[in-house]
Every structure is written in structure tokens, then in C-alpha cells.
Amino acid sequence: QVQLVESGGGVVQPGRSLRLSCAASGFTFSSYGMHWVRQAPGKGLEWVAVIWYDGSNKYYADSVRGRFTISRDNSKNMVYLQMNSLRVEDTAVFYCARDHIVLVPAAIGGMDVWGQGTTVTVSS
Amino acid sequence: QSALTQPASVSGSPGQSITISCTGTSSDVGGYNYVSWYQQHPGKAPKLMIYEVSNRPSGVSNRFSGSKSGNTASLTISGLQAEDEADYYCSSYTNNSTKVFGTGTKVTVL
Numbered sequence: 001q002v003q004l005v006e007s008g009g010g011v012v013q014p015g016r017s018l019r020l021s022c023a024a025s026g027f028t029f030s031s032y033g034m035h036w037v038r039q040a041p042g043k044g045l046e047w048v049a050v051i052w053y054d055g056s057n058k059y060y061a062d063s064v065r066g067r068f069t070i071s072r073d074n075s076k077n078m079v080y081l082q083m084n085s086l087r088v089e090d091t092a093v094f095y096c097a098r099d100h101i102v103l104v105p106a107a108i109g110g111m112d113v114w115g116q117g118t119t120v121t122v123s124s
Numbered sequence: 125q126s127a128l129t130q131p132a133s134v135s136g137s138p139g140q141s142i143t144i145s146c147t148g149t150s151s152d153v154g155g156y157n158y159v160s161w162y163q164q165h166p167g168k169a170p171k172l173m174i175y176e177v178s179n180r181p182s183g184v185s186n187r188f189s190g191s192k193s194g195n196t197a198s199l200t201i202s203g204l205q206a207e208d209e210a211d212y213y214c215s216s217y218t219n220n221s222t223k224v225f226g227t228g229t230k231v232t233v234l
Contacts, residue, residue, distance in 0.1 A: 110175030
């Protein structure tokens with residue numbers, strides 16, 4: 001079945017780095033843009049980043065631009081989020097999600113498939 | 125990019141209809157027909173309920189409908205049911221090729 005499974009979360013000190021992974025299965029991964037979305041404890045959803053289906057373009061929220069990098073490996077059906085210079089305010093559950101429109105060079109669609117989330121805690 | 129503005133809470137009795145608003149700007153909601161809505165139950169991942177302002181994914185009840193006027197999008201839930209009690213978020217594509225979510229609305233079924 002169509003599925004996204006995140007991994008890589010954990011507890012990290014401020015200023016350190018962490019890489020999240022998202023494994024996709026059950027669909028033609030290389031045809032879909034992929035997003036990362038986060039949710040701080042007790043707070044709302046915050047969009048983090050998107051990578052186009054072919055990896056040719058990436059866009060970021062202002063709050064993470066310059067610190068986070070989204071990437072993908074279509075041969076492995078994986079999307080990643082490299083997080084550097086982590087801050088306490090980055091503490092959140094991080095979800096990867098699929099953009100539902102295929103083969104479109106933009107992130108215009110709804111996010112129709114979500115993973116279960118992985119928790120990142122930034123604390124000294 | 126500022127979050128889209130939603131009411132913090134909306135409530136209704138079973139069987140009633142409720143509407144949740146989502147206000148942005150001409151750079152996001154008003155500029156594109158790429159507004160989507162998500163339902164999130166506690167401890168669960170969000171679920172896509174509406175895409176492209178008014179389209180329902182397969183499997184989503186037709187009690188959920190979406191619309192847009194100017195810089196404000198709306199989600200209407202008709203025939204409110206206990207299972208509809210959840211948090212709801214709107215989202216829009218923006219002129220920076222990014223996405224932005226709304227502040228979220230807690231729906232309570234009285």
C-alpha cells in the first residue's frame with residue numbers, strides 16, 4: 001500500500017545537526033513532489049520545505065532557509081531533511097508528505113499521503 | 125511568510141453545519157486556486173480533505189465542501205457528526221513557490 005515512513009528523529013543539543021529520512025513505497029515515487037511539515041508540541045502545522053519530483057528545485061520556509069536542506073534519491077525512493085544549526089524552537093514532530101499532483105514542476109497540490117512523523121527534540 | 129488566519133475554535137451540534145474561514149492575501153489564497161484543507165485528530169497525522177479550493181479526494185465524505193472568495197477560503201462541514209471533532213488547517217500555495225498553513229481551528233461537536 002501507499003506508505004511513507006520517517007526516521008532519524010531524536011534528542012540533540014542546540015547547534016548540532018540531524019538528518020531525517022523518509023522511505024516511500026507503494027507508488028511511483030519519482031513522479032511526485034515531496035514536502036516536510038513540522039508541528040511543535042501543542043502548536044499548529046508549519047510547512048518546512050518542498051522538493052520537486054525530479055529534484056530540480058527546492059523551496060524552504062523562511063524559518064529554516066540556510067539551515068535545512070531537503071534532498072531526494074529517486075533510485076532509493078527516499079527523501080531527506082538535513083538539519084543544521086538546530087535551535088530549541090525546532091523541537092517538533094516532523095512529517096514527510098506527498099504532493100498529490102504528478103509530474104508538475106511546482107508544489108501546488110494538496111498533501112495526500114503523510115507519514116506517521118518522527119520527533120525531534122532540541123535541548124541542552 | 126505569515127500564517128493564514130483561521131478562527132481558533134468553531135462549534136456546532138450534531139446535524140448542524142459549520143464553516144471555517146481561512147484568510148490570506150493576494151500573494152497566497154487570493155492569487156491561486158491551490159487551497160487545501162486538512163483534518164487532524166489528536167496524535168494522528170493530518171488528512172487531506174479538500175484540494176484546489178473545492179475538490180474532495182476519493183473517500184472523503186461529501187459533507188465536506190470548500191469555496192473561496194477573494195483572499196478568504198472556507199471549509200463547510202454539513203450534517204456535523206461526532207467524528208468530525210478535530211483540528212482543521214487550511215494551506216495555500218504562495219507566490220514564492222512555497223506553501224503556508226493556517227493557524228488551525230479546533231472543531232467541537234456539542
